[in-house]
Amino acid sequence: xxxxxxxxxxxxxxTVAVKDITFEIPSRELTVxxxxxxxxxxxxxxxxxxxxxxxxGRILIDGSDVTEMDIRxxxxxxxxxxxxxxxxxxxSVKDNIATVPKLLKWERSKIDVRVDExxxxxxxxxxxxxxxxxxxxxGGEAQRVGVARALAADPPIILMDEPFGAVxxxxxxxxxxxxxxxQEELHKTIVFVTxxxxxAIRLADKxxxxxxxxxxxxxxxxxxxxxxxxxxxxxxxxxxxxxxxLSRIPxxxxxxxxxxxxxxxxxxxxxxxxxxxxxxxxxxxxLIGWVDVSHSSRELPLREALTEMLEEEILSPDSTVKEAxxxxxxxxxxALPVVERSGRFLGQISLSKxxxxxxxxxxxx
Amino acid sequence: xxxxxxxxxxxxxxxxxxxxxxxxxxELVGEHLWMVIVSSGLATVVGISIGVLVxxxxxxxxxxxxxxxxxxxxxxxxxxxxxxxxxxxxxxxKPTVAALLLYxxxxxxxxxxxxxxxxxxxxxxxxxxxxxxxxxVLFKIELPLALKVIMSxxxxxVVINIGxxxxxxxxxxxxxxxxxxxxxxxxxxxFILEGAIPAAxxxxxxxxxxxxxxxxxxxx
Numbered sequence: 001x002x003x004x005x006x007x008x009x010x011x012x013x014x015t016v017a018v019k020d021i022t023f024e025i026p027s028r029e030l031t032v033x034x035x036x037x038x039x040x041x042x043x044x045x046x047x048x049x050x051x052x053x054x055x056x057g058r059i060l061i062d063g064s065d066v067t068e069m070d071i072r073x074x075x076x077x078x079x080x081x082x083x084x085x086x087x088x089x090x091x092s093v094k095d096n097i098a099t100v101p102k103l104l105k106w107e108r109s110k111i112d113v114r115v116d117e118x119x120x121x122x123x124x125x126x127x128x129x130x131x132x133x134x135x136x137x138x139g140g141e142a143q144r145v146g147v148a149r150a151l152a153a154d155p156p157i158i159l160m161d162e163p164f165g166a167v168x169x170x171x172x173x174x175x176x177x178x179x180x181x182x183q184e185e186l187h188k189t190i191v192f193v194t195x196x197x198x199x200a201i202r203l204a205d206k207x208x209x210x211x212x213x214x215x216x217x218x219x220x221x222x223x224x225x226x227x228x229x230x231x232x233x234x235x236x237x238x239x240x241x242x243x244x245x246l247s248r249i250p251x252x253x254x255x256x257x258x259x260x261x262x263x264x265x266x267x268x269x270x271x272x273x274x275x276x277x278x279x280x281x282x283x284x285x286x287l288i289g290w291v292d293v294s295h296s297s298r299e300l301p302l303r304e305a306l307t308e309m310l311e312e313e314i315l316s317p318d319s320t321v322k323e324a325x326x327x328x329x330x331x332x333x334x335a336l337p338v339v340e341r342s343g344r345f346l347g348q349i350s351l352s353k354x355x356x357x358x359x360x361x362x363x364x365x
Numbered sequence: 366x367x368x369x370x371x372x373x374x375x376x377x378x379x380x381x382x383x384x385x386x387x388x389x390x391x392e393l394v395g396e397h398l399w400m401v402i403v404s405s406g407l408a409t410v411v412g413i414s415i416g417v418l419v420x421x422x423x424x425x426x427x428x429x430x431x432x433x434x435x436x437x438x439x440x441x442x443x444x445x446x447x448x449x450x451x452x453x454x455x456x457x458x459k460p461t462v463a464a465l466l467l468y469x470x471x472x473x474x475x476x477x478x479x480x481x482x483x484x485x486x487x488x489x490x491x492x493x494x495x496x497x498x499x500x501x502v503l504f505k506i507e508l509p510l511a512l513k514v515i516m517s518x519x520x521x522x523v524v525i526n527i528g529x530x531x532x533x534x535x536x537x538x539x540x541x542x543x544x545x546x547x548x549x550x551x552x553x554x555x556f557i558l559e560g561a562i563p564a565a566x567x568x569x570x571x572x573x574x575x576x577x578x579x580x581x582x583x584x585x
Contacts, residue, residue: 051494082494103497
């Protein structure tokens with residue numbers, strides 16, 4: 001846990017970068033500091049590893065004041081990824097990654113193993129990348145090496161200052177996804193600075209929205225999107241904040257039980273169905289499509305009332321409600337089935353349910 | 366050696382003497398090179414040290430002063446520097462080396478400062494941010510990255526000094542300047558060429574040798 005206690009940084013009387021902030025960054029989670037340029041987010045980040053010294057207040061890591069620690073020990077225990085990567089141009093990828101382990105005087109063989117492990121983790125083939133120089137890497141590859149370098153000595157805390165800011169949008173999304181996967185595996189305490197709200201929503205466990213050196217709101221992305229505390233936060237989240245919120249919610253939360261029918265059986269399984277359709281399963285309980293249950297179709301054999309589902313109309317349990325909504329709009333349906341990778345049918349998610357839940361959130365506001 | 370003499374005699378058949386009696390070509394080149402090696406060696410040590418000092422947080426306030434002083438040093442004519450050095454250091458080798466040191470200092474100092482200042486700030490920030498000490502940043506990051514630029518400063522310095530060292534002969538430092546000075550005094554063009562041709566060749570070969578060393582750093 002990183003605790004800020006009444007921390008202020010002023011350069012002179014006119015320029016105050018950070019004004020009296022007090023908050024706690026939870027351990028093993030990813031906290032995003034976000035805001036427009038000049039809001040103090042980078043200053044806040046850099047005070048943690050003492051690149052910048054606060055003018056007043058204290059910063060505590062697990063209870064100990066950072067200004068009382070040995071600065072080099074402190075920094076070697078904190079991974080650091082900066083905006084323009086800052087790889088050392090005269091060192092190979094391998095030597096760049098090995099920087100902190102070498103400072104900590106690890107054994108050569110241990111370093112070699114670790115470098116291979118990290119390159120694999122960030123998705124770069126160790127054999128072909130270890131001996132490259134930074135100038136031979138693409139922007140995305142350089143960022144991956146930057147992340148690997150920060151993770152090298154397995155520090156509990158990682159500070160990231162707009163780490164994916166300098167790469168093209170497509171690469172950025174790929175890096176974000178991969179980074180989210182890495183974090184899911186490693187559970188580091190990460191402080192992440194960005195001005196990109198989509199990036200924040202995609203990655204954050206908690207978001208601190210900053211403006212003019214103050215933290216306006218510090219909460220989970222879902223809360224900030226649902227209940228922004230003031231107009232600035234509201235506007236900063238964008239006009240599509242309802243959609244952004246849905247992108248944070250897994251379909252599993254909105255899933256409904258729904259009736260199914262065994263395609264090998266007959267109509268009598270149904271009784272009086274209220275819905276206009278039911279999901280059809282085969283003998284192995286795998287979803288194969290849906291069956292129209294109106295009276296006219298009940299005169300046909302069950303098999304002939306079946307409409308098979310396209311691959312893209314089936315949701316997996318890890319998709320988000322936003323994805324579900326988007327696919328419903330694409331396919332013009334009111335509901336979509338959620339199916340596990342194994343093919344087991346879990347239930348459905350419907351447009352009316354999404355509306356019902358987003359509406360009830362608005363009423364709470 | 367005989368070849369060298371017959372070459373000069375062929376050029377200037379009317380001169381009675383074509384070789385200066387101070388020493389053989391090899392001796393003159395040896396004296397000359399020794400002055401250059403000592404002075405450029407000292408200039409390298411002093412130039413890099415001052416360059417490093419004024420790019421540290423504590424020395425940074427002296428950066429403009431040092432840059433100005435070293436540019437100013439370059440504008441003194443070498444002969445004037447020699448004249449000033451003689452009362453302090455006497456005649457011969459020492460004052461010449463002192464003058465050459467002053468001359469060769471500027472390119473090395475300037476290139477050291479440029480090389481270090483041109484390192485992208487994020488590289489330095491990353492190095493400190495990962496917990497390197499100031500010494501580690503200097504020796505593992507800054508100097509290796511500035512090495513190529515510093516090397517080119519050394520090359521310029523050596524080439525300048527090979528030429529300028531000929532002036533040392535006027536205060537008895539010897540070297541390839543001796544036949545040149547003697548030739549000027551006695552109006553003997555053979556003497557002048559006896560000193561000038563080897564000096565020019567030395568400068569060319571030093572330039573290409575050090576240039577190649579420099580290139581070997583950049584290809585890394």
